[in-house]
Amino acid sequence: MMRSAGLIGAATLCSRILGFCRDIVIARMFGVYVYAQAFVVAFRIPNLFRDIVGEGAVNSAFVPVFSRYALRRDKAEFWELANVLLNVLLVVLAAIVLAGVVFSPFIIRVFAPGFTADPVKFQTTVLLNRLVFPYLLLISLAAYTMAMLNSLGHFKAPAFAPCLLNISIILCALFFGEGITGLASGILIGGVLQLAVQIPAVYAHGFRVKGFLTKFSHPGAAEVVRLLVPRLFGTCIYQLNNFVDSVFGSLAFAVGEGGVAVLYFAYRLVQFPVGIFGNAVAQASLPLMSAQAAGDDGTGDLKATLVTSLRQVFFLMVPASAFFIALSGRLIEGIFSGGRFDAYASSATADALSCYSIGLCAYAGSKVLNSCFFAMHDTASPVKVSAAALMINVILNALLMFPLKIKGLALASSVSGIVSFLMLIRILDKKTGGLDLGVIAVSLAKLLAAGAAAGYACFFISSRLPGYCRGDGFFFHAALLAVYFVCCCAVYIAVCKMLRCPEPGELLGWMKKKL
Numbered sequence: 175m176m177r178s179a180g181l182i183g184a185a186t187l188c189s190r191i192l193g194f195c196r197d198i199v200i201a202r203m204f205g206v207y208v209y210a211q212a213f214v215v216a217f218r219i220p221n222l223f224r225d226i227v228g229e230g231a232v233n234s235a236f237v238p239v240f241s242r243y244a245l246r247r248d249k250a251e252f253w254e255l256a257n258v259l260l261n262v263l264l265v266v267l268a269a270i271v272l273a274g275v276v277f278s279p280f281i282i283r284v285f286a287p288g289f290t291a292d293p294v295k296f297q298t299t300v301l302l303n304r305l306v307f308p309y310l311l312l313i314s315l316a317a318y319t320m321a322m323l324n325s326l327g328h329f330k331a332p333a334f335a336p337c338l339l340n341i342s343i344i345l346c347a348l349f350f351g352e353g354i355t356g357l358a359s360g361i362l363i364g365g366v367l368q369l370a371v372q373i374p375a376v377y378a379h380g381f382r383v384k385g386f387l388t389k390f391s392h393p394g395a396a397e398v399v400r401l402l403v404p405r406l407f408g409t410c411i412y413q414l415n416n417f418v419d420s421v422f423g424s425l426a427f428a429v430g431e432g433g434v435a436v437l438y439f440a441y442r443l444v445q446f447p448v449g450i451f452g453n454a455v456a457q458a459s460l461p462l463m464s465a466q467a468a469g470d471d472g473t474g475d476l477k478a479t480l481v482t483s484l485r486q487v488f489f490l491m492v493p494a495s496a497f498f499i500a501l502s503g504r505l506i507e508g509i510f511s512g513g514r515f516d517a518y519a520s521s522a523t524a525d526a527l528s529c530y531s532i533g534l535c536a537y538a539g540s541k542v543l544n545s546c547f548f549a550m551h552d553t554a555s556p557v558k559v560s561a562a563a564l565m566i567n568v569i570l571n572a573l574l575m576f577p578l579k580i581k582g583l584a585l586a587s588s589v590s591g592i593v594s595f596l597m598l599i600r601i602l603d604k605k606t607g608g609l610d611l612g613v614i615a616v617s618l619a620k621l622l623a624a625g626a627a628a629g630y631a632c633f634f635i636s637s638r639l640p641g642y643c644r645g646d647g648f649f650f651h652a653a654l655l656a657v658y659f660v661c662c663c664a665v666y667i668a669v670c671k672m673l674r675c676p677e678p679g680e681l682l683g684w685m686k687k688k689l
Contacts, residue, residue: 185333190449192340197442198509199344200357205514206432206439206522208295213357214438215286215420216302220310222413223270239398240325249380255394256322257384262395263318264387267311274307285417286434288424298354305358312365313339319372322381331375338371339364411560415567415590419583422571429580432519436580439510440526441587444534447494452487452538456545459483463549476549477606482680483542485617489677491535492621493666496629498531501658504636508651526584533588535618536595543598555601563594620673628666635661 204210243252274281278300282289289296320332342364343357350356419441423433459479466476498505502524511520544556567590574582603609636658670678 185337186453187450188334189336189340190446192337192344194442194446196340196343197439199347201439201510201515201519202513203347203351204435205516206435206519207514208292208298209354209357210435210438211286211289211295211424211432212299212302212354214434215282215289215299215424216306217357217361218417218420219281219285219303220274220307220313222417223274223310223314239394239401240321243394244325253381253384255392256381257386258389258392258395259318259398260315260383261387261390263314264311265390267314271307271311274310275304278303278307285420286424287421288426288433291426302354302358305354306361309361309365312362312369316365316368316372319369319376323372323375323379326379328375328379331372335368335371338367342367407557411557411564415560415564418564418567418571419587422575422583423580425575428575429583430522432522433580433583436519436522436526437583439506439523440530440584443505443509443527444498444530444537447491448534448538448541451490451494452541455483455487455490455538456541459542460545460549463546467549467551476546477609480542480546480602480606481610481613483545484539484614485677486681487538487542488535488618488621489670489675489681491538492625493628493663495531495534496625496666497632497659497662498534499528500629500633500662501636501655502528502531504651504658505655508648508655512648522580525581529581529584529588531588532585533591536588536591540591540595540598543595543602546602547598550605552605556598559594559597559601562597563590566590566593617675617677620675621670621677624666624669624673624675627669628662631665632658632662 200210200213204213240252240255243255279296282296282299282303286299289299316335320335323329323332339361343360346360346363347356350359419437420434423429423437426433463476463479466479503520506520506524506527510523547553547556567586570586570589571583574586576582578585599609599611599614603611636654639654639657667678
């Protein structure tokens, strides 16, 4: 299990790094203007449906059912179920893709209403959306294939398949140059590759297409639907929360030009540490909390694990937040500046990044809290909180976008994220009979003090060091950013030690144990 987890972790890190490189290429080629905005909206829409009927269905429905059939060691029954689900998926996905292509103008009006004010931007987004919507079929089938392989204990091909999408987009964008041809080609080719790389492994395990589009019923298929339906509502709420910023960001008259792309690039940066460290802590704590929730010892061990997990995720997120806030301008300039990513794009994205970073601890902390809810078999509470956070985000966006422009939208997301975290922890406090909130609060206060010191030190060094160093270009700025980050971490850990924070020692002990 540890070997599989390590493989998946390495593949996830590789995919995120390649995705980061993809964003750099798109930013420098298209800035935050027409093509970049069209890409963000058009690529996000099929991903919404993918999360619902594709990858989102894998963990909640496909894998549990497939795994049970695999344990029976009845391969004929397993592959019969696989063929029935394939037929159902093909029909459902084909209908969604056809509707997406036909109704693209309406879809863009809903998800990016501000684009209608610019006919060129609107038509470009509609065209790109129509070109890339078939990606939904490809990526959903790839996710379905991944479910089969994971159920059979095969992880390698599915784990590294997402890397191919980012490589494809990068190469096609560079090859075709400016215009939507490269972006559309890269997305579609990437989808084909993600599916194709898994097909040999599936066939090696014994899969053969039988009863193609003729058989649609099976007891296992009915169970998949039963497991999937409750997941749909929660997924829709989560995805709509992501779309809120795009809807308001498309209103150029209120937030300025390029709002959709500005928010995308800033949010992608913020999600980088959350995706690596926040997800890691949440995923690592889920099995332990699940076992503790199912045990006979009450909730004592569960509460202790939750408090420790929160302290560790705060310890990892605070320096990232301090670094992003203190050096938002230099970070964006060093990574994205160049080509069509001009001074306006850098300034606007830096503003959004600093405001998004305020909620970084809450974003990661909510992942840990959600894991605790799942361990206690409570999927309703996170959905209700997400719905409330969605309403808060909408209201704050409407209130803040005029006085604060693009910063208002990012700040609204941070505030709604913090409120969501507080609501989740309040519910858990009641469900578990009382969490040790004092320990969490004291720990967070100390870590924030250390983060403030690290952020100030980082800002001070960054205002002095460039005067002694001469150079330009991506690698020069990347080297400077690396120096700033090392200084930030050094000051942060030193102050944590001064304040007698236990988190550094706990994390070091855990790493030694794993190694």
